[in-house]
Amino acid sequence: MFDLVIIGAGVSGLSTASYFASKYKKWQILLIEKSSHHGRGISSRNSEVIHAGIYYPKKWLKSRLCLEGNNLLYSFLEKYGIPHKKTGKIIVAGNDQQETAIKKIYSNAVSKNVNGLELMTQNQVRMLEPDVKCKMGMYSSESGILSTERYMDVLLSIYKGDGGYYLPETEFKSVNNSGNKMNVTLHSGQDGESQIATKYLINAGGLNATSISENAGFTQVPNVYYCKGHYFKVHGVRNSFSHLIYPVPDKTYLGTHVTIDLQGEIKLGPDAVYMENNIEDYSEYLSEKSSFIESVKGFWPKIDNYEVVEDMIGIRPKLYSNDMNAKDFIIRDEAEDGYPNWISMYGIESPGLTASMAFGPYIDREFFSNTR
Ligand SMILES: Cc1cc2nc3c(=O)[nH]c(=O)nc-3n(C[C@H](O)[C@H](O)[C@H](O)COP(=O)(O)OP(=O)(O)OC[C@H]3O[C@@H](n4cnc5c(N)ncnc54)[C@H](O)[C@@H]3O)c2cc1C
Numbered sequence: 001m002f003d004l005v006i007i008g009a010g011v012s013g014l015s016t017a018s019y020f021a022s023k024y025k026k027w028q029i030l031l032i033e034k035s036s037h038h039g040r041g042i043s044s045r046n047s048e049v050i051h052a053g054i055y056y057p058k059k060w061l062k063s064r065l066c067l068e069g070n071n072l073l074y075s076f077l078e079k080y081g082i083p084h085k086k087t088g089k090i091i092v093a094g095n096d097q098q099e100t101a102i103k104k105i106y107s108n109a110v111s112k113n114v115n116g117l118e119l120m121t122q123n124q125v126r127m128l129e130p131d132v133k134c135k136m137g138m139y140s141s142e143s144g145i146l147s148t149e150r151y152m153d154v155l156l157s158i159y160k161g162d163g164g165y166y167l168p169e170t171e172f173k174s175v176n177n178s179g180n181k182m183n184v185t186l187h188s189g190q191d192g193e194s195q196i197a198t199k200y201l202i203n204a205g206g207l208n209a210t211s212i213s214e215n216a217g218f219t220q221v222p223n224v225y226y227c228k229g230h231y232f233k234v235h236g237v238r239n240s241f242s243h244l245i246y247p248v249p250d251k252t253y254l255g256t257h258v259t260i261d262l263q264g265e266i267k268l269g270p271d272a273v274y275m276e277n278n279i280e281d282y283s284e285y286l287s288e289k290s291s292f293i294e295s296v297k298g299f300w301p302k303i304d305n306y307e308v309v310e311d312m313i314g315i316r317p318k319l320y321s322n323d324m325n326a327k328d329f330i331i332r333d334e335a336e337d338g339y340p341n342w343i344s345m346y347g348i349e350s351p352g353l354t355a356s357m358a359f360g361p362y363i364d365r366e367f368f369s370n371t372r
Helices: 013-022 059-077 096-111 122-127 149-163 204-215 291-299 301-305 354-366
Strands: 002-007 029-032 091-093 116-123 137-140 144-146 166-167 169-178 180-189 192-203 225-238 243-247 257-259 265-268 307-318 328-333 341-348
Touching: 002 013, 013 029, 013 354, 029 192, 029 341, 059 144, 091 096, 091 122, 091 166, 096 116, 096 137, 096 341, 116 122, 116 328, 122 137, 122 301, 149 166, 169 192, 169 204, 169 341, 180 341, 192 204, 204 341, 225 291, 243 265, 265 291, 291 301, 328 354
Parallel strands: 002 029, 002 192, 029 166, 091 243, 192 341
Antiparallel strands: 091 137, 116 137, 169 180, 180 192, 225 265, 225 307, 243 257, 257 265, 328 341
């Protein structure tokens, strides 16, 4: 009998497991992961950017948890010596329309008390990044980059150190209610099917979060739309930017940006291409290099001097397709389907990495504190 079972060892499951194991020392907690290694899903295929919480509407979870997560994450990375860098970021406008959009983004962010923002003239941007061409820009000092792999390794080892149980190669199969506990069926390659019981359960299954809930028999599961983000690497250039450079976002994603990693290498992307099927397939590039370069060229004309090669693909579990308005994360209990102690995390796309350390405290405050 466990107090809490968590499905999925990506950043959401790992940070949540580690929060509860350290806060409730007497709880028996089990984290399960279907793969042989933690963090090989969405969490290992992203930009590794620590966002400042600039874009989303004030009341959205994406906004609140990103702001809270940003602070918690920097403190955690400092405390455990995990490689990271507060690089700062510049959003650039190339024309009047984009300038108006940036000013709107700026006032929205200021109204949410996002720290470290400054509107900049073309010359001010050039002083920071001589290769960037723009009409004006917005600077954010609280944006940065981290080693996600190291972050996840440290979370897992802290969790285990606090007495948490971890089972890789173990998949959630089904659940049924029995009094005030849930009986959960798991499947592992080694042991086949097994049954456990738990009081609480958190579904942090990333791309599979909705199918896990469907397997549980829930009837109100939101639709998910897989959306590929392709990356390209720029060869033969290193340390030519010291900030992250972003265009003005559109309604579905932040725009093809220039990211630097901790070694100073430059990556372009991701773009956003909806997939026809919700299949976790990373093999096929659905984007053309040329159109990709074209979208960056507006603010980085020197891109033409370099060789650009395919790098990697990530997939977002979006809760909206490209003809719908953007939607917030959904983190909710499944009381409507008779499971008040089952918490589902749906649509954990960007800024989920930044928000990850805020998920555990949020779930504790919203769902667990009244029932204990
Ligand atoms: C292209 C791209 C760029 C991004 N860039 C950024 C960024 O720069 N900054 C930022 O803050 N966020 C970013 N994000 C978002 C961020 O990466 C995600 O929000 C975060 O990694 C989601 O983590 P997760 O733990 O919810 O999912 P995952 O990492 O996918 O973890 C879910 C885990 O559940 C496991 N699982 C699935 N089904 C089962 C089952 N039945 N039983 C057991 N285990 C199961 C999976 O194997 C997986 O390991 C980006 C995302 C993408 C796709």
